[in-house]
Amino acid sequence: MGLEEPRAKYRQVADLLRAAIKAGEYPPGTALPGQLDLAKKYGLTQSSISDAVALLEREGLVRKAQGRPTFVQEIPTVKRIRLIDKDYRTNPGGSAFAEEMRRSGLTSKADLVELDVIDPPEQIVALFGLDDDEQVIIRRRHMFADDIPIQIAISYIPIRYAGSKDLALPDTGPSGIYARLAERGFGPVRFVEEIEVRSSTVEESRFLRIPTEQIVFEVVRSAIDAGDKPVEACRNILSAAQWKLAYGWRQEP
Amino acid sequence: MGLEEPRAKYRQVADLLRAAIKAGEYPPGTALPGQLDLAKKYGLTQSSISDAVALLEREGLVRKAQGRPTFVQEIPTVKRIRLIDKDYRTNPGGSAFAEEMRRSGLTSKADLVELDVIDPPEQIVALFGLDDDEQVIIRRRHMFADDIPIQIAISYIPIRYAGSKDLALPDTGPSGIYARLAERGFGPVRFVEEIEVRSSTVEESRFLRIPTEQIVFEVVRSAIDAGDKPVEACRNILSAAQWKLAYGWRQEP
DNA sequence: TAGTGGTCTAGACCACTGC
């Protein structure tokens, strides 16, 4: 094959495979040829082919598993729209997820995997400006679309604002949390979402069924009250290869 | 060293180096030990150390260059806020960039590198729903903060709406484009930003001074007119390791 | 069990940097 450019051979092989996949030569769901076959085909060693395929995996184009062939990924890119608009009234509660799924024609499910009062991590202490020994309610949910793991959502509310754990009990509707906070005088009036990208942790990649090195969105939504203090925060972790985020708003005339 | 877990050694080395960097053992701006030194220290080969450091590079924690040591990255994480709010009135024009920079205390600069009328790429044809031979104005800018390359911005306007290339002439203030479109009856009333993450292309990584495999945000903002048609679109490419995106809005009571 | 991908070594050569 023509692998002569001043570009690493494993990159060139990745380019060729990428092109072949996009051209439909290896349709989604089918297996790539084995690394030994590819090595023979391109005159490289298995190690080099492994490097090439690793590039494609990082891009989310293929999916590898232990002891099995490498499969071309089916990319169910889902939009996550947070419409900020009079017509599509924002629903800043957790139910936004269910709504997005419904719009995409998927059935959604959320498992509550943790509901606790904890000493918060560094990041959360800083966000709320908490004192040393202050505790927060943590509420961790695993979310599915058509039984495929999609998203991890972790919500934090300082006890200072919540009063007690009861505020976040399972039977509290998600948007109900804001109503409860409002009753206690901490109703949110403003929201901010911060979006970062990072490598997934081992636990996250296990649940989301993505390789460890793969990239995830971490979206942190803070609910801010009239006194300009964050009163609740929710971290959402989603696979960045499978998701597209979207925000919309109306021009103020 | 204690590299015995059922986890690849190069991953363990990456973990140790990551921890050392975060602990301040290798402060930002300083060089890591050479790969041969690290290889001796951990009882591995240079190749394996190279694999380990490559992981850190992908995370944006270190920066490698040809023939030079690997340096711990200074992470100038900048927020990019699009406030959707009566107080902080959204400025959907390109000058939002300058505004963000000013808020971060940075001087900004934008170079116009291309202004042309072209046959649009696939993605843009689909976005605007163009006919086969329709052309669009393309306006490509390279943006800097304190002379460091930060962002590539590519704006598209179908000739159908623009009338002629003059609409986007260099001396047209960026927000002026929307005023001109409004004069022609295509004033935007609504905006949507879609956020994706992908590997950078060779050209992008060259300009942004990031490694080729590194991840970039691609933010596409569409301006939509009263007839619900997109009339302008702007693709922004930013390094995902250096940036954090943020969106804010007020709760409708 | 045979086949897959994942990792690792020992050794090599390269392109590039900075002195």
Add this chain to the structure above:
DNA sequence: CAGTGGTCTAGACCACTAA
């Protein structure tokens, strides 16, 4: 020039999967 990181080979062994 010596030192850096980047790539590649030939060969090896492993863990895992599927038949």
